[in-house]
Amino acid sequence: MSTHVNSSKLIPGATGEWEVVIGLEIHAQVTSKSKLFSGASTEFGGAPNSHVSLVDAAMPGMLPVINEECVKQAVRTGLGLKAQINLRSVFDRKNYFYPDLPQGYQISQYKYPIVGEGVVLVDLSPTEQISVGIERLHLEQDAGKSLHDLGANDSHVDLNRSGVALMEIVSKPDMRSADEAKAYVTKLRTILRYIGSCDGNMEQGSLRADVNVSVRKPGEPFGTRCEIKNVNSIRFIGQAIDVEARRQIGILEDGGKIDQETRLYDPNKGETRSMRSKEEAHDYRYFPDPDLLPLEFDQAFVDELGAHLPELPDEKKARFVSQYGLSPYDAGVLVLERASADYFEAAAKGRDAKLVANWVINELFGRLNKEGKSIETSPVSAAQIGGIVDLIASNVISGKLAKDLFEIVWTEGGDPALIVEARGMKQVTDTGAIERAVDEIIAKNPDKVAQAQAKPTMLGWFVGQVMKGTGGKANPQTVNEILKSKLGI
Amino acid sequence: MSVDLATVRRIAHLARIRVSEEEAPYLQNEINSILSFVEELNAVDVEGVEPMTSVLPMTMKKRADVITDGAIVDKVLANAPAREDGFFVVPKVIE
Structure with missing residues (x-):
């Protein structure tokens, strides 16, 4: 865990310097052919509602059955994050209402995730490396997609993504600047792509981030954080952190206090805005999903996956x-x-x-x-x-x-x-030919010869002339040596 | 443990169930009597006992990663209040 205070990363304010504290929740789409709990395709860009089973559409009486490959992908990823693999984990229902969530709940993992604590090493520059702690990784379902711009008074819902497996990877609050957060996401993406558990395609939404930001005076306890939801590019993650940190510093320096809330980053306006209207609904009432038994496997299953990691x-x-x-x-x-x-x-x-x-x-x-x-x-x-x-x-x-x-x-x-x-591009290493070229240049430029003898840095000019005379094909080292001996420098 | 009227209304709202002013006190009584019934279980000492997740010693069923479903747009949309070009159409859900 990094507890460093690096003064170059502090943000100057009217009342002194501030430290920004960042934790990230990354939602990574699991690479699999079919969904987490149904046999419908996960392929991107199908016709609306064509990759939907009756399980994904939450028709009454349909039961979820887990895709073993998604479990393997989560374990592989956990191993890649040097993390604790939990041989027993539990799926819970996270309850909320939204048109693109037909079940009225998301199947997720709450108290007992499949992967526990781990660590990611992040290079910031040739000389600086930080270590970012991983809090947990759990499996959950993606929601469908709502389109709000196809009709004036209605929204259109496509459930193709509904039920696709996601890994939510939660970091510890170990990052102290936008650059550190960006480098962490880049590194995490590299690890996922190596393992092949997520394609890391941010344009298609395969990797999305919820960014937790708070500020404090160095050495003080953590401040109140705000969560910026669903940021979908590494560049925007950096921008959102900088903008949000400055907003919070402004409020605190004016004597105000930060409300813990969910915000959205608007890249066009370069600001974050409150999503307060949804706030009161945030009572998810998690409970174990009665349709699913605990997810259990043995250490041999983990070891076998570890043995085949790239x-x-x-x-x-x-x-x-x-x-x-x-x-x-x-x-x-x-x-x-x-x-x-x-x-x-x-x-x-x-x-x-x-x-x-x-x-x-x-x-x-x-x-x-x-x-x-x-x-x-x-x-x-x-x-x-x-x-x-x-x-x-x-x-x-x-x-x-x-x-x-x-x-x-x-x-x-x-x-x-x-x-x-x-094309006759071979280098001329024939010293005779080079010598002839050198003699010619020396004969033509007696004034430069005198200059070069007084000031050896003039040699470069002669080298250039010889190279020009040989169409760039003379070996520069040979040219240098011959020139030096002929000019006596 | 018991719940007050405000909690009853909040639970109803979270579940998107419309509860009238007259119904709320009745439901409050019902919920409280269920809770006091369940509370009797607290008398049992379960220290060190694993929560039971199934009455039979079963393990979770798993599927192979194969596409076996989908391409049933008409069935999926069968109960949709309105539809257009394969989409569900619902009242606008954004401010």
Whole structure:
């Protein structure tokens, strides 16, 4: 648990500095073919009410039967969060009325969740890491979807999402800035995607956050918190925290007090607003669902799932550092997505891994970002990046020509070695040819020669001229050496 | 344990059941007599006894993750007060 007070994260106010305290409840849609308690499809974007069974529609007499895969996904996720797995957990009814909740209650877990306390390590920068405690993870049903803009006086209800399994992952109040909260959600998303228990797709609502925010003077007890409901992007989570912290500081500094309440973030107006009208209904009257027996399994079931977990991001990062000699920062960038890590390992096989990491991170990721592409749709394959790195490592091409080669491979494709051969991009390492080029430049520029001899930093100008004269193909190191000896510096 | 009239009205509201002024005291009596009946159970010492969740030693039934249901829009909407393009249509629920 992090109890640090980092002064750079405090927010200045009229009465001194304030510390913001953040806890998050993440709702992650479980990756499964069918719903938590029915055999209807979970697929996104079906025709309205086409992925609905009579269980999801809460027809009288229908009984829920649990999907074993959803249980496994929750256990796998719990293991990924280094958390306590509870061999016995209980489903409860959380009662409230809303048109997109046909049962009149949500089946959730209250007192006895399937997963207990765990921890997530979050890198904030190359030098700063925090640990965020996990309070619990429980399984619950998603509600349907209400559309309020199809008719002037009515709402349209689609129950396709109704009954889809969610994992609610509750953190401890361990975050102290919007950046920490954003980094935590990013890390959690990476872990879920590695495990394959949630696709992490925020546009489709597979990952949503309820954000609890309070402020206090450093060292004081926690202040009264407000909960900002249903924030659906990492950027908005950060904005909502900053806006809400400033609102609370403003009230407290004016001598007011914070009402514990549920609020909504409006990204267009950049403000949070009270949802007070719903507040009085918040009496959920949880009780154990009489339709469902307790969920029980044995340790062997957990161990079997643990044995088949993929290598998780923290372990993969540590391995990249020790096996390939990468910096922790580069390793962290590469393991953010499992597909990127796999790509890197395929390209690095039998090669200078640091050089490959540089090319993947700087050239490839930079270019993918610019074009809005993902690693899965990269026009340059791992074998092609490897081919380029081979040509650099064996001094066939210079770093500058390698960038041109990367461009060609990106736009036209092809085998890098064949492209270099066909287009005459090979680096000139023939010292005779380079010497002739150097002699020519020296002969033409007696004034610069004098300058360079007085001021050796002028050497760069000569290197540039020689490179120009050889179409960029001269080996820069050889050029440097020959120039130095000919100019006597 | 007993409930007052305000609690009776609140429970009715939470359950979305309309209870008239005349009915409320009657329901209050009923609820209180049920509660006092249940209270007799408090006399039994259950220290260290696991709550019973089933009369038979059963374990929870589980399903395989297979799509076996859905594509029954007409059945799902059979009791809808109004429908349009496969949606339930209800009075607007947003301010």
